[in-house]
Amino acid sequence: MEDQNKGFEAESNLQPKDNPRRDFLKKSSLLTAVALTPAVAVKAAENHLDEKVAAVFEKLSLDVTVNGVAHKLSVEPRVTLLDLLREQLHLTGTKKGCDYGQCGACTVHVDGHRVNSCLTLAMMVDGKKVITIEGLANGDELHPMQEAFIKHDGFQCGYCTPGQIMSAVACIREGHANSEAEIREYMSGNICRCGAYPNIVNAIQEVKNGGQKV
């Protein structure tokens, strides 16, 4: 560990601190352009084309299966799973409420486990299976938890609902829905500002006690 740190320091000392990789890419792409036609290169610089070229090199390839559909994507490493789902895959059922893992509105399943997609970089799900609220129902047939939320009115505005439902399904699968108190404890990462908590707990209990496969 100590050696690794030393190595990192040594390496970073050799290079300028100001984003060396981008500078290199900018220079090389500009040089390539200059070698071809200087006029184009000037134009490219004016239009920040060098930045665009650099940006392409900064993207990483990502293979991920979302709701059973395999995606081959190219994403910036700083993109969160939440923003990937909402802005690039247009799966807006997964909600943005805080960006800090404090509200649970963005809860999805990654390889069957519930995670806050806002705290998960998209690259972390490379090779994994993601299920969002859009992938929970079986075609037109709602998942039992979705049915129970409707029956018990486990929502008002509906914005936290996808996260609550994904969390609720996982809560039962994990074996953390054995009593009202346990459900409340293990659902406390999902905030509902409208205050549908008692109805949500009723919905989870019904699904749990009904013994349906979740």
Add this chain to the structure above:
Amino acid sequence: MKQQELLNIPPLTEGIDRVDGRLKVTGAAKYAAEFEVPGMTYAVFANSTITKGTIKTIDTKAAERAPGVLAVFTYLNAPKVPGYQTGGDPSKPPSGGGPLKLFVDNTVKYNGQPVAMVIADSFERATYAASLVKAEYTKEPHQTDTSKVLDKAATPKGPRFADYKRGTPDDWQSVPVKLEAEYVVPIDVHNPMELSAIIAHWTADDKLTVYDKTQGVKSTQNAIAQAFKLPPDNVQVTAKFVGGAFGNALRTWPHEIAAVMAAKQVKRPVKLVLTRDMQFYTVGYRPYTWQKINIGATADGKLTNLVHEARAQTSSFEEFTEGTVNMTRFMYACPNVGTIYKITPVDVNTPTWMRGPGEATGAFALECAIDELADKLNMDPIELRVRNHADTDPENGKPFSTKYLKEAYQMGADKIGWQNRKSKPRSVQEDGWLIGYGMGSGVFGAGRGRATVKATMQSDGVLLLQTSVTDIGVGTGTAMTQIASEVFTGIPVSKIKFELGDSSLPPSPTQGGSMITSTVGGAVHDACVALKEKFQQLIGNGGTDKPDYIQVLKDKNIPQLDVTITSSGNSEMRNFSSYSYSVHFVQVKVHPKTGVVRINKVVSVADSGHIVSPKTARSQVIGGAIGGIGMALMEEGVIDHRFGRYVNADLANYHVPVHADIPHIEALFVNKPDYKVNPMGAKGMGEIALIGMSAAVANAVYNATGKRVRELPITPDKLLG
């Protein structure tokens, strides 16, 4: 049930499932930021790091050079917004000053004020570029601590805020029992789960479409039309689903105007989603309010004097006012009443209405003070309230259209087991916890405004209802569907469609002030009655009350039949005072060593007329109670006054109730119609569901511990000191 029979209250039906439930549980419901528009760009703000002063220099070069950036706007280069203002009833500008105008000059009026706006082709790129904006400031001394400038508070202009006096409230000479107490409600922030968001898309030089988080598409349409000097019809506003708001989307805020400005300039659609911390700095909050209550009473508990004074914060550039002291004028029969309301400016963003605006703050003080008086008189708090029940409105002498407050007291007391409450505080202990009971009541005006509804019977037998109203989550579509089904008794609810949230539909008011079920419901009712009559005329009035509408249209060879009806309350309403009432009961347990308060039981009773949509109404009352529990026990926007900045502008540090905080909650309804307000006999319940709850909790904590906490929230430290 026994109590209901006694009071001759009709049992509530279960009610129908939420009509948009399926869309909400499948993720198909589209909120403001979720509409796809080709060529989307993303806006991110860079915000002031000082509280007051001027921008000396602002360097946007690095941001402009960053990949994907289309534009960076500051006061130096932002195009002028031709008619920069907000507007639209009830989101009309406060009584004095004016809303913040972004990017018009170099002044900084509060910490967190946007000083630059970056537009880029992705959210990540815009966020990164915004971090590259560097500003230098000339700082001026600031004041964000309202408690330090209470003596500078002044009465806002206008008759609504003038001191109120009935009888001789200041004559305390012969008053046998006196009580004086001060109460503080801190800054509370709405924090709906959906972040404030807008997509602005100019479809022509003088035409645009916005998808906006707003409680009123028509008021947003008008505000944007005024700001950009456009005919309102050129501004299309869509808000199909609103992820909670609680008041923070009543106004059109500066960020919305900025997004529209930017979209025009970059000639591409712009999406702006405020971050969670920006919610604290941009879209209002319940203002810090100091209150003082003076009560005088006879030894047998008749109120003689009641004086309620409130001093609240506003911003340095805009007056925000609310009816904090108003309920004290009519809640109890008392001959001598005075109210005083003042505001004081500090260097913060402008507050706004938050669920139960004014009244929620006022009821905390009044309903705690009544509890304190009951304790002083050694009298049951319900008995004290019943002894001072106002049979007619003491403020104007008018009869109440309906009022079943006494019944509500009784229903709640029976349900929670009020007989188990010991009047002596700190006298019940179970398993090492102190147990206490408390109650508090709430009130909010019940009126009916004007709305227009188009009702269409389609050839497929679907009854389509259309109006521009939004649904911030309360179940408006569900309630309207039920109102229509009560008029068109032969049509199943599955054949009734309610279309909303679109400024091109017939106008409805902004959703707020517990007015929508009455106002829009009244118009839905009237439109349905008119459409039925039109059918009767068509078939010659001789037929059945439930004709086969599909067949009638086919026989008459017309594709559909529609009516558009504008309706509002009748003039008879002016002869009455109309209010909704709530009574909240709680049982708490308090840990004597740690000061932790847990809510054991909650019973909330609403006297809000006929309940048109029982299922969603129950959820609304439960939700309001939970909001009140948050206000009572945990919510507080904390500013570090040295820097003028929130230290808890996120959901980990601004605490709201979570699952583990909330027990099973009983929502009960008196369910007696008030036909003077509207044909359904329904009155609002959004506000009363919260108003009075924080007092109920505080009173229960006192009953459990003997400790009276007069400054919210009731955190453990205040119980241990």
